[in-house]
Amino acid sequence: MGINILGAFNYWVVVVLMMIGLYIVITHNNLVKKLIGINIFQTSIFILFISMGKISGGTAPIITGTNTVYSSPLPHVLILTAIVVGISTTALGLAIVIRLYHAFGTVEDDEIQQEIE
């Protein structure tokens, strides 16, 4: 049982981090803070993928000539792509926040809502 909990510890932490990110997105009114929450959310998914690629006693997937065990390179590649896509969406989100600030003079969600009504 002890080994079982240790074996799934990474996944538990992934869920906890994901939920902290979601909680930040739900509860905070500030749009920049919401984007920080989204960042935490997506980083937890990166950790999930990289954890699945890890193999006990393995090394980084760079061929050195000696016969060793390598962790799977495929999740690493997928997450490299995801990191870059993540920063693109963050940049776009921040641009929208700046645009909203120009239009409404605030980046607080509730104040923008009031302004619209």
Added chain:
Amino acid sequence: MTVTVINIILLCLLVITALAINKQRNLFAATMLTGIYSLICASLFVCLDAVDVAFTEAAVGAGIATILFLGTLALTGFEEKTRVKISIPALLLVSITGGLLIYGIQDMPAFGDANTPVQTYLSGKYIDESATEIGVPNLVTSVLASYRGYDTFGETTVIFTAGIGVLMLLGRGRKNRKGLLDEDDA
């Protein structure tokens, strides 16, 4: 064993940092904590053998993202206006979602297991044949640039689209400083 201990310590640090970000009202401090969070994440990736991902996360997550956030904060203000209250409905929703996800991960194979589909399905082929087919010692590079080159092509398309989007959003704002509301009035 050492790797497992370091792994657990870094994961705990990540949770603590994330909770600190949630509590922090000063957005400058929250951004700095996000940088720290990304750096701990990068250390964790090194621990989990993903060195390429680690330096991308350190450069992009801790570097570029922090700069983008600080640039935005310089324009929009460094303080969150409303104090964070513990929201019961949000907490309830998050616990239910988290509970469902934890129920879902019960079926996940144990951490570090060699007999999972991730390890047995394609990576063996990459490890055995990449040296003769591509000739690059770093497997991540050969998979990224050759075997899954279309993914990378799609990624550059996404960056291009995002770049155009940012330029359109901000470029228009610069020309017409008064913003959307005044356009509506006119």
